[in-house]
Amino acid sequence: MLDETYYQKTDAIIARHSCEPRSLIPIIQDIQAEYRYLPPELLSYVAGKLGISESKAFSVASFYENFSFEAKGKYVIKICDGTACHVRKSAPIMERLYKELGLSKKKHTTDDQLFTLETVSCLGACGLAPAMMVNEQVHPKMTPDSAAELVEKLRKEESV
């Protein structure tokens, strides 16, 4: 069960948009931005408010890659696997970070809720391939080593 504040926050988010079915995606994008994931309870809640069925809302939310029904880590690392990055060897970076973070294709978020590792099809920084994005910041010309260093740095910052 989510506490009351979640619903209050959601009400505030809905109020920023028009309360009709077309606003579903922007609203849940805002919720996702707020909590770094989309709590299922809130999706159902929004569906009710907008007058669409729960299964429709789920249908839409599960279609788009950006929505996650599970809590994401504090740092969401997106490794670009666009063509340019792929040609310039982004796959080894992924492998290295899987190893460093103890994650896999099935497990995206570390147990301490610090890191979530994902791939993304293109960050639009092809000129600086291979690239990766940590939260909103793009890091250019990565190597497996520099990616591992970055993760280590973030980890240290957290433990202080």
Next chain:
Amino acid sequence: MIGTRDELLQSRAAAESKLNSYDCRILVCSGTGCIATGSRKIYEIFRELTQNAPQTTLEFAPHEGETKQVGVKNTGCQGVCELGPLVRIQKGNSVIQYIKVQPDDCSEIFEKSVIGDEIVERLLYHVDEKPCKGPEDIPFIAKQTRIVLKNCGKYDAQSLEEYLASGGFAALEKAMFELTPEQVIDEVDASGLRGRGGGGFPAGRKWKQVAGQKVTERYVVCNGDEGDPGAFMDGSVMEGDPYRMIEGMMIAAYAVKAQNGYIYVRAEYPNSVARLTKAIHILEENGLLGDNILGTDFCFHMHINRGAGAFVCGEGSALTASIEGKRGMPRTKPPRTVDKGLWERPTVLNNVETFANVPDIVMKGAKWFRTIGTEGSPGTKTFSLTGSIRNTGLIEVPMGTTLREIIYEIGGGLKDDAVFKAVQTGGPSGGCLTTEHLDEPLDFDSIKKFGSIVGSGGLVVMDENTCMVEVARFFMSFTQRESCGKCVPCREGTKRMLEILERIVAGKGVPEDMDELLELADTIQNTALCGLGKSAPKPVVSTLRHFRDEYEAHIIEKRCPAGVCSGLKQYIIDPEKCKGCSKCAKNCPAGAISGEIRSPYVIDQSKCLKCGACLDNCAFNAIDVK
């Protein structure tokens, strides 16, 4: 507030005189690439330097004695993304282009080039050890023809003032006060402008169809869901010159009498979303968007929708479905988007670059536009040049430019002087062009003839170290992952094609696989529901056509000619170099290495997992990979 035509003229005049009053402008590139390499910091440093130096001021004020008026501006993409952060110092007509500017370099640049009139030579671009002073001296830029990107790198991307000073909104003004909607459409039609999003459908014809509808509620939608991996042109235009694209949309709206416009931007472009949002806000504040624009009865409202992570939303009907809050699944056509698009109303749907071309066409006329490019494909095309190429970045060239010019003259040839193998165009919906196409002029029709498409304009250069089978597998895994799952051929067919390709790169291919791939491709290309599905097999068909020998090498000889596919790698111990230390045998997780101490060890290929542990740990460089 710019509520009338006169006020627009006054505002432009004021903006121009302000622009001219700068003694110096520090133009810091704030494209996604340069931000990634740290240009925000550079911008801040220059602002601080300007503010703190007694000889300069940031404030805009009438000239006082010796104080220099210095503008520090965030511009759109300056082009050579790989060499960022990029900074230009502009004094009148003289421009210095600095590359790879680090925070420590700023004060030197400031002292020498802003306050003084010297050049910091070490930060210039060099060709054959000769420095290039201005951007136009850099071959990468000099060889381009910039229409869509002409403001990128020259003006503050976010400033309406600077856009006005650059001649912005003159085209809208001309359209609204000197042309009828029909004349605008005729001009665009006569220009031969074709949709830059991939299909190349004539924009004018589309507009005409919308204008001819009975239903009066109409929409203009801009497709900014540039999803092709390896393409970032539209993103650069949106963040680098947002007003140009908006002006193009407004002209379209005026021409087809639409009341609302939507821009659909992919979620991975936060900069584009932010700048477009701000631009729209500024225009609304100034009355250039909203009701009764420039005192006429033209009303136009704009909205931004962020994508939520679905490549298929680049397809028109999926995109409008997504704006409507639905799953982004393409629907059957007819009805076409021009008949029943967004909210089932007539809709003009073009991509970013198409709209960005419109202002100049209206301003300078169709005839002018047709002097650029080829007969069938007038105008320019932006490309993002990436991959194994010396100068990566954003380029704009006339249609009909050859691949050789792009790769060798603009791109500076292949990285590390590698041997050119192919260029992938059109992303996952396209195919590859090879050495035999190097001297062919590229436009919509010629590329199609070669089995590929212009697409939105990604050019990924590949050299001999790229495995074409692996590339095909990569694209197939992309389309497969991005398939919406609606129609059977795309959903199930691409999955099976991917399985076969995975099998081949893992060394488990069988000769029938190639025929099976072509059979699946044939079915998908002819029966899939939407354009994305229909073109999904293209990379495979194209690589099979041009590089069948590589497929055969994988399948029959169990060999990857490029040495990329790990499943086909062979780790071999060079008996000459091996000292018999046994370290590799101890490290081998599969127990595939055996031998006697102090004599050469041997790898049992049937047990080898190709993990590379032996290679990583060999102190004598005795392990070869084939």
Next chain:
Amino acid sequence: MTIDGRQVTFTDEPNVLSVIRKANIDIPTLCYMKDLPIYGACRLCTVEDGRGRTFSSCSETPRDGMEIYTSTPKLMRYRKMILELLLASHCRDCTTCDKSGSCRLQELCNRLGVNRVRFENTKEQYELDTSSPSIIRDPNKCVLCGNCVRVCENIQGVNAIDFAYRGTDAMVTPAFNKKLAETDCVNCGQCRVVCPTGAITIHSNIDDVWDALADKDTKVICQVAPAVRVGLGDAFGLPTGSNVFGQMVTALHQLGFDQVYDTTYGADLTVIEEAKEAVERLNKNENLPIFTSCCPAWVKFCQTRYPDLAGHLSTCRSPQQMFGAVLKEYFKDETKNEGKKVVSVTIMPCTAKKDEIRRPTSWTNGEQDIDYALTTTEVAAMIRRAGIKFETLEESKADDPFELGSGGGVIFGVTGGVTEAVLRWIGGGTDGTISTCGVRGEEGMKEFTYKHGDLTLRGAVVSGLANAARLMDRIRAGEVDYQIVEVMACPRGCVMGGGQPVMGVDTAPQTDRINGLYNTDISYEIKASQDNPAVQALYEGLLKGREHELLHCPKVEK
């Protein structure tokens, strides 16, 4: 236009596909349904034009001079490949599948000669969803044609299931992969009607009933709903809409049912109770309009989606439940039950009836009255399993003392039938104006005005819950002024219920079953329920003073 070289004329056909079918070419489809929006997912209806261009015929508008080819070698190859691809990701336990023999996918693979599957089924396997008493979902057999999703959303307005995820992960499921029983599903079973494969099937109670029939210490009685008689014949290749009631009674006796009754009798009870209630409310002018309550899918829909209007529902139980309660009471008598345990079975055109028997609001004194509700389809399967040659059976009559039903009761199976029967009560019989006042016709939304003496009744007759939702919105908004509203969940009424045998791919006219019931009405001597002597006798006997206990919904604490 020309189709395969033949000149074919077209008029108002909405798409090329219907023109092709009109030309008597059964072009393969999985996702095309005449009454549903075009979806275009299966791509099997792809055709070729004169220039070799391929496109799906379901989505193309017919134009003059078109040149269409429907079965070129190329198209055959594509269709075969599409089917092979579908089969590759499909659970292929055909021999034990409920749908075997009536599966569209199986039929098409047969027809098109799909004789091998080169790909492995690598799809994740899912558990069956057996949570609903009405239907079973087997995601492993789903071909994602979306028929169920569209019927649930566009026709029924329920949207209990929808697509989720995308690409090869795409599936049809309730929100958050919940069980169907946890959703707003109203159990109408229309999804099962349109499902081309075994992905949605009826939750069968056949085995329970076989057990009861085999048990010597039980007396198994059954009642058969009006619509069943015009649907069952389809399962045995008889002309659609033929009334096979007589043969069915014979078959049921052969199967071992001790007593076979006609739910038309129950319908007569419903008419009387509901008409009385309507008149009472009219007189008091409260809770108007009165909503019919015969259709359990509608009742659930109203209660979950329009709780504020649920008070308008008639308090009457449905004919099945009224009759069930009466039968239970009747067989309490030792001379009637012969000292055996009585098992009460109903045979319905409907999957929602399986849910209705389990709702405490339709029980008597806290006890369930009916043990099993079978569908027409299940009964057809039982008859087949017993090896009975249905087509050759002699007719028999239903058993005493409930064998008699009125014409008003029998047309309950058609949209508008309940209202018409109630009007026959109010009007004191068929007065010639009732059948033409607007209650008849297969449309999903009808309005009627009936005048009798100084009484003018206005009302609406609705089938399809999406239509009902539209009507409810208007009632909420105060836009309409009706006294009676009849709602049946299934379009065209119970004759097209979710438990009926599925008719061929939009070839059979949907009105045949409707006409079958109207013809039955014509053949009946007694037209109005109140004139049924057997019913009159019951009111004088067993029912005396107990109408509310046995025929109306008890209040149940939630």
